[in-house]
Amino acid sequence: MRLFRFFVISAVVIFLVGPLLVVGVASLNANQFLDFPVTEFSGKWYGALLTDPQWRASVSNSLKIAVPGAGLAVLIALPMAYALHQWRPRFSGVFMALGVLPFMLPPVISAVGALVLWNEIGRPGQIENVIIAHGVFFSTVPLITISLGLAGIDPSIQEAATTLGADGRRRFFTVTFPLLVPSIVTGYVAAFVLSLNEYIIAFMVAGFTVETLPIKIFNSLRYGFTPTIAAVSIVFTGISLGVLTMLARFGSLERLLGAGISDT
Amino acid sequence: MTVVETPADTVELTEPVIHDEDGPGMSWSGRIMLMVPTLVLAVFFLGPFALMLRTSFYRRIQGGFYEPAFVLESWSRLGSDFYIDRALFSLRICLFVAAVTVMFAFPFTWFLTRMKARYQVPLLIMILAALTLSEVIVAFAWDLILGRASGISNIMVWLGLMSEPQSYTPGYWAVCIGLAYIAFPYCVLTLYPALSRIDRELTEASETLGASPLRTFFNVVVPLSRTNLVAAFLMVFVFTLGSYIIGQVLGRPEHWTLSVFISDQATYNSNVPFAAAIAMFLTAVSLAIVGVTTWLGSRQGRARQKAVAV
Numbered sequence: 001m002r003l004f005r006f007f008v009i010s011a012v013v014i015f016l017v018g019p020l021l022v023v024g025v026a027s028l029n030a031n032q033f034l035d036f037p038v039t040e041f042s043g044k045w046y047g048a049l050l051t052d053p054q055w056r057a058s059v060s061n062s063l064k065i066a067v068p069g070a071g072l073a074v075l076i077a078l079p080m081a082y083a084l085h086q087w088r089p090r091f092s093g094v095f096m097a098l099g100v101l102p103f104m105l106p107p108v109i110s111a112v113g114a115l116v117l118w119n120e121i122g123r124p125g126q127i128e129n130v131i132i133a134h135g136v137f138f139s140t141v142p143l144i145t146i147s148l149g150l151a152g153i154d155p156s157i158q159e160a161a162t163t164l165g166a167d168g169r170r171r172f173f174t175v176t177f178p179l180l181v182p183s184i185v186t187g188y189v190a191a192f193v194l195s196l197n198e199y200i201i202a203f204m205v206a207g208f209t210v211e212t213l214p215i216k217i218f219n220s221l222r223y224g225f226t227p228t229i230a231a232v233s234i235v236f237t238g239i240s241l242g243v244l245t246m247l248a249r250f251g252s253l254e255r256l257l258g259a260g261i262s263d264t
Numbered sequence: 265m266t267v268v269e270t271p272a273d274t275v276e277l278t279e280p281v282i283h284d285e286d287g288p289g290m291s292w293s294g295r296i297m298l299m300v301p302t303l304v305l306a307v308f309f310l311g312p313f314a315l316m317l318r319t320s321f322y323r324r325i326q327g328g329f330y331e332p333a334f335v336l337e338s339w340s341r342l343g344s345d346f347y348i349d350r351a352l353f354s355l356r357i358c359l360f361v362a363a364v365t366v367m368f369a370f371p372f373t374w375f376l377t378r379m380k381a382r383y384q385v386p387l388l389i390m391i392l393a394a395l396t397l398s399e400v401i402v403a404f405a406w407d408l409i410l411g412r413a414s415g416i417s418n419i420m421v422w423l424g425l426m427s428e429p430q431s432y433t434p435g436y437w438a439v440c441i442g443l444a445y446i447a448f449p450y451c452v453l454t455l456y457p458a459l460s461r462i463d464r465e466l467t468e469a470s471e472t473l474g475a476s477p478l479r480t481f482f483n484v485v486v487p488l489s490r491t492n493l494v495a496a497f498l499m500v501f502v503f504t505l506g507s508y509i510i511g512q513v514l515g516r517p518e519h520w521t522l523s524v525f526i527s528d529q530a531t532y533n534s535n536v537p538f539a540a541a542i543a544m545f546l547t548a549v550s551l552a553i554v555g556v557t558t559w560l561g562s563r564q565g566r567a568r569q570k571a572v573a574v
Contacts, residue, residue, distance in 0.1 A: 001481070005371075005375050008372050012372050018409070019402070075301075077301070080302070083295075087294050098305050098306075106503075108546070112526060115536065136305060136309050168293070194396055197396055199399055230404075240392075241393045244393055254385070
């Protein structure tokens with residue numbers, strides 16, 4: 001069993017990390033073209049990333065979408081999760097399904113949907129369209145983290161607040177909300193990172209006018225390999241890793257992912 | 265297309281009857297809190313489905329536009345041998361990848377949930393980082409690793425195992441590997457809550473009774489999680505069906521899945537009505553699978569409640 005466990009875990013780690021190591025090596029290759037073994041190392045492609053106005057524009061576009069997009073996702077999810085938890089209305093399953101469905105269906109469906117919608121409205125290709133599409137698509141993520149967070153709050157704490165005379169609003173802002181902050185932050189950050197990396201919706205909704213980073217990577221890939229692509233991939237992986245490590249410090253990652261929470 | 269319109273219908277039905285069964289009735293602020301997000305989702309998520317359905321009957325005109333009409337052109341094209349063949353290929357490759365992914369992700373997740381937090385957290389961070397990785401980056405990384413210029417075949421040559429470097433991409437297996445890569449973290453996270461909930465005492469009891477850990481795994485853990493296994497398998501299946509970049513970068517056009525065709529039609533071929541028709545078809549397939557998964561979950565939930573009651 002030990003051997004089996006060792007085999008499974010190392011196979012998974014190699015499978016998941018291996019490709020990124022290759023990309024990492026490629027990003028440090030001084031040569032413009034790929035060669036093996038690498039003859040000379042250099043960090044110049046990372047520098048190119050910072051100075052090239054096109055890459056910088058795509059980073060800024062991605063941020064302009066991900067920051068408000070993830071915010072919108074939380075704004076959709078928080079009231080919904082709270083209302084469903086607090087009042088348990090009839091058919092709450094239907095509302096939950098509506099909230100979870102966008103993320104469960106293949107994203108290309110949301111992408112065509114948003115494309116058709118904005119064509120119909122007559123404002124195709126705007127950056128706001130991508131923000132809204134991402135906000136709706138990724139609202140599932142904070143909805144789940146916040147619902148899990150609400151389920152983890154001891155009801156007696158809220159009851160205590162009521163007994164002490166707090167009305168619904170006061171109870172929410174002084175008791176529930178502060179306890180929910182980790183779940184909200186997790187939901188926001190996860191939606192933010194996912195939005196930053198999202199390709200197909202951004203591409204179909206406004207890909208020809210707003211070039212986000214994944215779109216830029218893909219467009220450059222079509223013209224062949226450049227080490228800059230490798231460098232930008234590594235930077236992005238680094239950002240994800242950093243953000244997730246921070247989350248792990250901030251709260252219990254295991255709990256946030258649903259460990260030890262009963263399904264009743 | 266009743267399948268697709270069901271959510272919209274039910275939502276409208278439920279609106280007037282919201283009330284609480286136990287405890288105080290839902291206040292106005294509560295209703296607003298529920299209704300505003302629902303409205304946003306209805307307009308920007310459900311609304312487009314109605315539009316897509318309508319657009320799929322529109323006539324495409326030259327120059328990348330389309331005009332209101334009622335033609336079955338897109339649907340009959342979807343029903344042509346070529347696209348039926350493509351649809352079957354998509355389902356087949358995604359089923360295969362989902363099966364292999366679950367086979368590896370299940371034992372991995374099990375070991376993961378039994379680890380001390382010190383080891384577990386870095387692995388979880390790795391899984392989450394892989395999950396958030398853009399599909400573009402994943403495709404690029406595998407393109408590098410499987411390619412001729414600096415991939416694994418170069419390492420093989422260097423080690424003297426192969427005589428000259430070879431390229432494994434584009435190809436069927438390259439697509440499978442790429443899909444498995446994006447599916448794996450997703451699969452682990454689907455299994456994680458259920459597996460971490462399995463009581464330690466159960467496995468300990470099995471081991472006290474003399475079963476080896478391997479036997480405990482197959483005779484206790486696997487049967488306990490049969491429903492979760494099937495659910496994870498189906499969710500991964502839908503997830504891989506949605507992959508767009510992998511097939512395009514790591515495969516030839518004959519390895520393209522439906523998602524690739526949808527975006528290819530909508531953008532480079534400027535045939536939005538046809539893209540809408542394929543998207544509706546993909547929606548129906550995905551909804552059916554998600555429906556089965558949910559049904560399985562609720563059945564398990566009921567079974568558990570019964571067990572508790574007994």
